[in-house]
Amino acid sequence: MKPKTIRFLLVEDDDDHAAIILRGLKGSRVPSLTNRVRDGLEALSYLRRKEPFADADRPDVVLLDLKLPKLSGHEVLRAVKSDPDLRAIPVVVLTTSNADADRDQAYRLHANSYLVKPMDFVQFRQMVQDMNLYWGHWNQAAPS
Amino acid sequence: MRKPLPAVFAVTAILQGGELLASEQAGGGSVNWLDATSSLAAGLAYALIAIVLAGLVLRRRELALRTLAWLLVACAVAAAAGRLVDAVLVWQPWYRLDSTLGAFEAIVAWSALLSLIVIAPWTRGMLGLSAGEQKSRRGTIEYQRVEEQFKLAFEASPNAAFLVDEAGKITLVNSQSQQLFGYNQMELVGQNIEILIPPRLQQMYREFRHRFLASPVALPRGEALDLCGLRKDGSEFPVEVGLNPVRTSRGLTVLVSVVDLSERRRSEDALRRANRTLLDRNREMEQFVYTVSHDLKSPLVTILGFVGMLREDVAEGRLQDIEDAIGRIAGAAQHMSDLINDLLELSRIGRARHTLLEIDMETLVRGITAGLRTQLNKAGLALQIQPEMPRVMADRARIAQVFENLITNAIKYGASAVQPRLEIGFEDREAEVRFYVKDNGRGIAPEFHDKIFGLFQRLETDQEGTGVGLAIVARVMEVHGGRVWVESASEQGATFWLAFPKLHNGVHS
Numbered sequence: 051m052k053p054k055t056i057r058f059l060l061v062e063d064d065d066d067h068a069a070i071i072l073r074g075l076k077g078s079r080v081p082s083l084t085n086r087v088r089d090g091l092e093a094l095s096y097l098r099r100k101e102p103f104a105d106a107d108r109p110d111v112v113l114l115d116l117k118l119p120k121l122s123g124h125e126v127l128r129a130v131k132s133d134p135d136l137r138a139i140p141v142v143v144l145t146t147s148n149a150d151a152d153r154d155q156a157y158r159l160h161a162n163s164y165l166v167k168p169m170d171f172v173q174f175r176q177m178v179q180d181m182n183l184y185w186g187h188w189n190q191a192a193p194s
Numbered sequence: 195m196r197k198p199l200p201a202v203f204a205v206t207a208i209l210q211g212g213e214l215l216a217s218e219q220a221g222g223g224s225v226n227w228l229d230a231t232s233s234l235a236a237g238l239a240y241a242l243i244a245i246v247l248a249g250l251v252l253r254r255r256e257l258a259l260r261t262l263a264w265l266l267v268a269c270a271v272a273a274a275a276g277r278l279v280d281a282v283l284v285w286q287p288w289y290r291l292d293s294t295l296g297a298f299e300a301i302v303a304w305s306a307l308l309s310l311i312v313i314a315p316w317t318r319g320m321l322g323l324s325a326g327e328q329k330s331r332r333g334t335i336e337y338q339r340v341e342e343q344f345k346l347a348f349e350a351s352p353n354a355a356f357l358v359d360e361a362g363k364i365t366l367v368n369s370q371s372q373q374l375f376g377y378n379q380m381e382l383v384g385q386n387i388e389i390l391i392p393p394r395l396q397q398m399y400r401e402f403r404h405r406f407l408a409s410p411v412a413l414p415r416g417e418a419l420d421l422c423g424l425r426k427d428g429s430e431f432p433v434e435v436g437l438n439p440v441r442t443s444r445g446l447t448v449l450v451s452v453v454d455l456s457e458r459r460r461s462e463d464a465l466r467r468a469n470r471t472l473l474d475r476n477r478e479m480e481q482f483v484y485t486v487s488h489d490l491k492s493p494l495v496t497i498l499g500f501v502g503m504l505r506e507d508v509a510e511g512r513l514q515d516i517e518d519a520i521g522r523i524a525g526a527a528q529h530m531s532d533l534i535n536d537l538l539e540l541s542r543i544g545r546a547r548h549t550l551l552e553i554d555m556e557t558l559v560r561g562i563t564a565g566l567r568t569q570l571n572k573a574g575l576a577l578q579i580q581p582e583m584p585r586v587m588a589d590r591a592r593i594a595q596v597f598e599n600l601i602t603n604a605i606k607y608g609a610s611a612v613q614p615r616l617e618i619g620f621e622d623r624e625a626e627v628r629f630y631v632k633d634n635g636r637g638i639a640p641e642f643h644d645k646i647f648g649l650f651q652r653l654e655t656d657q658e659g660t661g662v663g664l665a666i667v668a669r670v671m672e673v674h675g676g677r678v679w680v681e682s683a684s685e686q687g688a689t690f691w692l693a694f695p696k697l698h699n700g701v702h703s
Binding site: 067069 | 500
């Protein structure tokens with residue numbers, strides 16, 4: 051059976067990191083389609099289908115960086131998880147920070163998962179592909 | 195006539211013999227040499243005794259029984275005179291003189307005897323008594339010396355000291371107390387000590403005093419009362435009061451010592467402030483280390499990520515993206531380098547000693563804008579600098595950095611208007627001199643006005659900036675005793691203000 055294409059919303063301000071993530075997802079067993087926004091405000095606009103994202107598809111998973119301009123990743127997390135329409139969407143934090151405070155805060159705000167960007171491409175790719183497989187293939191989403 | 199006893203016969207015979215001799219003398223004939231010499235000798239002796247005794251009495255002032263002593267001197271004199279006249283009688287018939295002297299001698303002797311009897315019980319241990327009186331005299335001297343020492347100690351005390359009677363009236367003050375409270379001695383003695391306590395605290399003092407008087411024990415330091423003292427001029431100051439009971443024959447006297455705590459309080463406050471500063475700096479440091487290590491991770495992820503991708507691409511012969519990858523790696527590495535330099539700069543601002551000079555701000559600002567001429571032109575910024583800028587006492591290099599940062603920011607974020615403008619001016623106020631860098635760009639929302647001066651806080655996706663620029667500005671202003679803040683709203687431009695405090699003598703600092 052052909053696996054369904056998983057839709058990611060990548061919230062990442064760093065172009066280089068975004069490039070690495072996208073490259074990492076290439077050639078994965080589970081096909082994916084990634085839309086990218088560059089800051090927290092854009093992320094919420096996209097999720098709420100506000101202009102200019104009125105036609106946006108609802109993502110299956112949100113990949114969320116924490117250090118974002120305008121609105122921090124934690125704030126986006128809070129907004130998503132307190133919105134009854136959006137809270138069912140799994141949010142996977144994807145960040146450079148492994149600080150206790152950041153992890154603590156993320157889980158308090160009901161992050162579904164917390165991933166730390168590795169400092170090695172091979173590892174990075176492995177992580178991203180495993181993540182893709184887990185959420186795209188094994189995880190059963192909430193009923194729509 | 196009765197027949198006299200045989201003993202009487204013998205005595206009479208001797209005496210008679212004497213009489214015979216006397217009558218013989220009167221008529222001339224042999225001189226009674228024994229009589230003459232013995233009288234002379236005795237007389238001389240008595241005279242000398244009188245002199246020595248007199249000398250003793252005069253010299254030894256503490257000698258008891260002076261009256262008796264003088265009477266004995268008189269006896270000796272009388273006896274001396276009598277015996278000397280006796281000697282003369284051998285040759286001359288000075289009988290009348292002799293009798294007179296005899297009478298005198300009798301009177302003096304009886305006076306001495308009476309004097310002796312009057313004080314007889316006392317004289318029993320005469321030698322011992324004299325020592326007792328001497329001990330008592332010595333005791334008095336000792337007491338005087340101790341009192342003298344007390345007075346000196348009381349006077350020399352570094353604390354204000356008062357002797358206060360049971361009713362609370364001041365009986366003695368030392369010079370420190372006069373100095374401390376601003377009164378002189380006469381204004382204090384006789385007053386109730388409560389005049390030195392502010393009215394609102396007098397009740398507390400009274401209660402304290404009652405407790406103390408109920409069981410007067412010297413209070414150990416820790417239980418001294420924390421009060422305020424009230425000076426003559428009405429000013430107050432923190433004091434610590436200690437009470438010590440002094441039992442005298444006149445009842446209970448209280449030694450009140452007052453320690454001025456102003457200096458101590460000042461030191462305590464200074465210490466507390468220093469402590470807080472230390473804690474703040476510590477926390478700042480931790481935050482700094484944390485932030486730095488995190489912000490350095492990001493470029494490293496980029497570098498190592500693209501290195502990995504490069505390796506694969508090269509191995510598989512995909513060479514079209516190599517240039518791009520290398521560019522990103524170099525960029526990230528440069529970014530790390532900039533970050534580290536900026537952080538070092540930031541830490542240096544706090545540590546280094548600054549040379550303060552009087553800076554001509556106009557020259558400085560014009561110099562910087564001249565240096566940024568290319569960027570200004572590229573951004574199309576119309577520049578306006580207010581003339582006749584005041585001079586400021588500051589570290590030239592640092593202030594140059596501040597303006598450079600602000601102007602660069604304005605070029606980056608403030609040039610979005612249709613006709614971008616950059617204004618640099620000043621406001622001369624009473625307590626400080628203010629400078630501003632104003633643009634008409636997209637502005638900064640109020641909720642970010644504090645954040646932007648924090649470390650690594652960036653509003654826009656700013657790949658070039660390190661996020662340290664405004665933190666450096668804030669730090670430099672802090673070190674100069676000034677401050678920086680921003681006035682701005684979304685889409686309404688931004689005005690960054692710098693305030694330098696002024697010195698009293700009119701020189702800006």
